[in-house]
Amino acid sequence: MNLEELKQIAASTRDEQAKFDHEINICMGTGCLSQHSDTIKDALTKAVAASGKNAFVRRTGCMGLCAAGPLLLLTNKGSEHEIVYDHVGPEHAEKIAAALGGAPVAELQCDLREHFESQVHVVLENSGHIDPEKIEDYIARDGYEGLVTAVTEMTPSEVIEQIMKSGLRGRGGGGYPTGLKWSTVAKAVGDPKYVVCNGDEGDPGAFMDRSVLESDPQRVLEGMALAAYAVGASRGFIYVRAEYPLAVSRLTAAIRDARRKGLLGNNICNSDFSFDVEIRLGAGAFVCGEETALIASIEGRRGTPKPRPPYPAVSGIWGKPTLINNVETFANVPPILRKGGEWFSGIGIGKSKGTKVFAITGKIANTGLVEVPMGIPLRQIIEGIGGGVPDGHTFKAVQTGGPSGGCIPAHLLDLNVSYESLIEVGSMMGSGGMIVMDDTSCMVNVAKFFIEFCMTESCGKCIPCRAGTAQLYTLLTRICEGEGTMDDLDLLVDLSATIKETSLCGLGQTAPNPVLSTLRYFRNEYIEHIEHKHCSAGVCAMSKAVEVTA
Amino acid sequence: MSPAPAVDIKTLTIDGKEVSARAGQTILEVARENSIAIPTLCHLDGLSDVGACRLCMVEIAGTPKLFPACVATVEEGQVVTTSSDRLKKHRRTILELLFAERNHVCSVCVANGHCELQTLGQEQGLTHIRLPYRNPKLEIDGSHERFTLDQNRCILCTRCVRVCAEVEGAHIWDVMGRGIDSMVITDLHQPWGESACTRCGKCVQVCPTGALFDKSKVGSPHPKYPEFLPALQMMREQQ
Ligand SMILES: Cc1cc2nc3c(=O)[nH]c(=O)nc-3n(C[C@H](O)[C@H](O)[C@H](O)COP(=O)(O)O)c2cc1C
Numbered sequence: 001m002n003l004e005e006l007k008q009i010a011a012s013t014r015d016e017q018a019k020f021d022h023e024i025n026i027c028m029g030t031g032c033l034s035q036h037s038d039t040i041k042d043a044l045t046k047a048v049a050a051s052g053k054n055a056f057v058r059r060t061g062c063m064g065l066c067a068a069g070p071l072l073l074l075t076n077k078g079s080e081h082e083i084v085y086d087h088v089g090p091e092h093a094e095k096i097a098a099a100l101g102g103a104p105v106a107e108l109q110c111d112l113r114e115h116f117e118s119q120v121h122v123v124l125e126n127s128g129h130i131d132p133e134k135i136e137d138y139i140a141r142d143g144y145e146g147l148v149t150a151v152t153e154m155t156p157s158e159v160i161e162q163i164m165k166s167g168l169r170g171r172g173g174g175g176y177p178t179g180l181k182w183s184t185v186a187k188a189v190g191d192p193k194y195v196v197c198n199g200d201e202g203d204p205g206a207f208m209d210r211s212v213l214e215s216d217p218q219r220v221l222e223g224m225a226l227a228a229y230a231v232g233a234s235r236g237f238i239y240v241r242a243e244y245p246l247a248v249s250r251l252t253a254a255i256r257d258a259r260r261k262g263l264l265g266n267n268i269c270n271s272d273f274s275f276d277v278e279i280r281l282g283a284g285a286f287v288c289g290e291e292t293a294l295i296a297s298i299e300g301r302r303g304t305p306k307p308r309p310p311y312p313a314v315s316g317i318w319g320k321p322t323l324i325n326n327v328e329t330f331a332n333v334p335p336i337l338r339k340g341g342e343w344f345s346g347i348g349i350g351k352s353k354g355t356k357v358f359a360i361t362g363k364i365a366n367t368g369l370v371e372v373p374m375g376i377p378l379r380q381i382i383e384g385i386g387g388g389v390p391d392g393h394t395f396k397a398v399q400t401g402g403p404s405g406g407c408i409p410a411h412l413l414d415l416n417v418s419y420e421s422l423i424e425v426g427s428m429m430g431s432g433g434m435i436v437m438d439d440t441s442c443m444v445n446v447a448k449f450f451i452e453f454c455m456t457e458s459c460g461k462c463i464p465c466r467a468g469t470a471q472l473y474t475l476l477t478r479i480c481e482g483e484g485t486m487d488d489l490d491l492l493v494d495l496s497a498t499i500k501e502t503s504l505c506g507l508g509q510t511a512p513n514p515v516l517s518t519l520r521y522f523r524n525e526y527i528e529h530i531e532h533k534h535c536s537a538g539v540c541a542m543s544k545a546v547e548v549t550a
Numbered sequence: 551m552s553p554a555p556a557v558d559i560k561t562l563t564i565d566g567k568e569v570s571a572r573a574g575q576t577i578l579e580v581a582r583e584n585s586i587a588i589p590t591l592c593h594l595d596g597l598s599d600v601g602a603c604r605l606c607m608v609e610i611a612g613t614p615k616l617f618p619a620c621v622a623t624v625e626e627g628q629v630v631t632t633s634s635d636r637l638k639k640h641r642r643t644i645l646e647l648l649f650a651e652r653n654h655v656c657s658v659c660v661a662n663g664h665c666e667l668q669t670l671g672q673e674q675g676l677t678h679i680r681l682p683y684r685n686p687k688l689e690i691d692g693s694h695e696r697f698t699l700d701q702n703r704c705i706l707c708t709r710c711v712r713v714c715a716e717v718e719g720a721h722i723w724d725v726m727g728r729g730i731d732s733m734v735i736t737d738l739h740q741p742w743g744e745s746a747c748t749r750c751g752k753c754v755q756v757c758p759t760g761a762l763f764d765k766s767k768v769g770s771p772h773p774k775y776p777e778f779l780p781a782l783q784m785m786r787e788q789q
């Protein structure tokens with residue numbers, strides 16, 4: 001494969017697609033598939049054939065607006081304009097086919113302009129537009145141009161330079177500068193070196209990485225291959241949780257196709273660069289997303305974290321230098337190589353460059369996946385793109401950063417989202433889960449929920465995390481049952497400090513965040529539970545409470 | 551004659567005292583060489599380190615983070631503090647967590663007077679436990695002809711796991727479950743007496759509490775002698 005051959009594949013695929021007057025993309029991500037979008041595809045294919053229209057029906061990955069699924073995206077030849085239909089069913093197939101070329105079916109048309117128009121798609125640029133199991137579709141949208149150009153025309157250090165320039169930071173939670181990590185692994189001594197893609201994604205409410213893997217798996221493979229070329233690695237692992245069967249099957253197909261095209265395997269582009277990827281399934285332990293635990297798991301051992309240093313960059317899988325990046329981090333790499341690091345650093349603010357994919361769930365109208373430029377106000381994500389809190393309820397808080405992030409209250413909604421700003425308000429970027437809560441959520445109960453998650457997901461190796469989270473859970477349960485005392489609040493703070501400062505890995509070091517952030521912004525709710533034995537959200541039963549009369 | 555290999559020497563300050571060390575040594579090693587005490591529980595001379603008990607955390611000037619002295623290696627010019635109000639507070643809280651986690655009742659424990667957890671509690675000035683006792687119902691495995699495993703006293707330091715795997719080479723011990731439900735087990739969670747145990751008793755000697763004990767010692771003092779490990783290691787290296 002060389003650049004010319006690649007462009008030929010792209011051109012002929014585009015020619016093939018240009019033969020059709022209409023393109024009908026139907027979402028077959030996990031969300032829409034759960035509402036049987038596959039049956040819609042079959043019905044549409046039949047209806048289109050029967051109608052005699054010259055249209056092409058394609059299965060694609062997630063289009064983002066899962067709450068309104070199944071979704072369908074329609075384009076007409078010669079027009080940039082995209083029409084989105086929501087809540088589509090097989091019964092609409094004939095109507096949709098009949099309307100092709102004329103006015104869209106009004107009753108199906110999705111009118112959420114603001115939802116789509118204030119997003120910037122870099123990672124998700126192909127989601128909803130390509131068939132995830134067709135490598136040609138990816139190539140037709142400039143896929144693998146970055147890799148082939150890099151391998152044939154650039155040195156590894158030039159690749160790293162572009163990543164450095166882009167200002168890309170890890171999307172797996174820590175926000176560590178990706179270019180710096182790559183150059184460390186490139187300099188590390190050891191053979192072979194490994195590249196690992198972290199697709200463990202264990203945070204409750206998060207499905208960014210799953211969606212990327214399901215919608216555009218080749219992009220992740222290209223990102224990994226570019227990383228491997230840059231750091232001098234020859235083997236790669238993608239660690240995906242077994243609960244993501246669709247992602248796994250699409251990745252398996254993608255790896256096979258990339259090998260057939262010579263974009264993975266030995267002597268890529270007739271160079272002496274060889275790189276191949278294997279999938280490793282995780283059994284769904286949150287802690288296995290932590291890099292040292294993930295390495296242990298790949299090696300076939302119990303997934304418990306180890307003290308760092310040594311960092312994986314120096315001593316990772318089987319003691320060899322190992323580069324670990326998140327799915328979304330890798331997905332950002334191909335466009336950076338294609339368009340240049342400076343293009344990427346033009347998006348975002350301050351030290352947070354590019355875009356971020358968020359999975360918005362909870363008490364929000366437009367549940368789903370969004371990709372926004374860094375620096376966007378939180379309010380715009382929640383009220384604009386997310387459509388606000390439904391059913392006449394009022395917004396109370398948004399939890400970002402996964403189970404160990406913090407709850408951000410309404411008065412901070414004008415915050416510009418960046419790695420730094422989120423930490424300042426006691427939360428964090430994390431991997432991109434956003435859980436919206438309204439006046440029916442009790443913040444003490446929310447803290448209890450997240451602590452329970454951390455307690456059950458703690459590996460049990462170090463005492464502050466193992467027993468500390470269990471103690472926090474007991475104290476919070478006591479407060480929720482109306483049995484807490486004001487002393488318990490001091491104990492919560494004290495215990496949280498020890499867990500944060502002395503735990504071995506990031507799980508424990510961040511586990512108390514939900515407790516501390518709710519204590520910071522919603523202390524009145526704690527006091528209400530303790531002193532008045534009352535939960536104004538009506539969530540806590542206060543079973544053991546005695547009625548207090550004034 | 552070939553010249554002796556160059557040794558990389560680092561100098562650093564621990565608790566105000568200037569000390570020197572070989573590159574690669576841990577802060578704990580160097581502190582102890584210089585008679586500076588750092589409390590430890592999971593560490594044991596002669597075994598690999600896991601950094602699990604977090605009692606050895608120390609401060610290093612220039613960063614707000616704390617570091618486990620048993621695994622953190624020395625750096626040139628480092629300024630280490632092994633005892634401060636902040637560290638003492640954390641150590642007491644960690645000990646509280648350990649005491650409240652299972653059923654540590656010193657007065658009726660076979661290891662009373664010879665227990666590292668008990669000694670640490672005394673040394674660190676632990677006067678009372680603020681946290682609710684969890685009082686879990688746990689098993690006692692008395693199936694072995696010579697030894698007993700009492701889960702109520704186990705603090706999951708994994709010394710038994712390491713000594714059995716690394717020194718005895720039998721690896722009958724391991725940890726099952728996760729989080730607060732973690733538990734040391736023998737073989738495939740089979741009774742100790744039916745396991746592939748070699749009956750060497752090393753695990754009993756390294757156990758810091760009364761979790762593993764010698765049946766013949768019940769009712770009499772049960773001191774343990776983990777010092778055999780470095781001696782054994784030295785002998786093996788000389789062979
Ligand atoms: C408890 C815990 C869970 C984690 N889970 C994930 C995960 O699911 N996916 C991920 O990419 N990173 C996860 N991380 C972060 C990884 O340790 C690591 O920093 C990351 O994969 C590095 O990639 P990046 O630099 O591209 O972000 C987790 C960290 C901790 C402490």
Ligand code: FES
Pocket residue numbers: 589590591592593600601602603604605606607618619620621
């Ligand atoms: S002795 Fe260092 S963590 Fe236990």
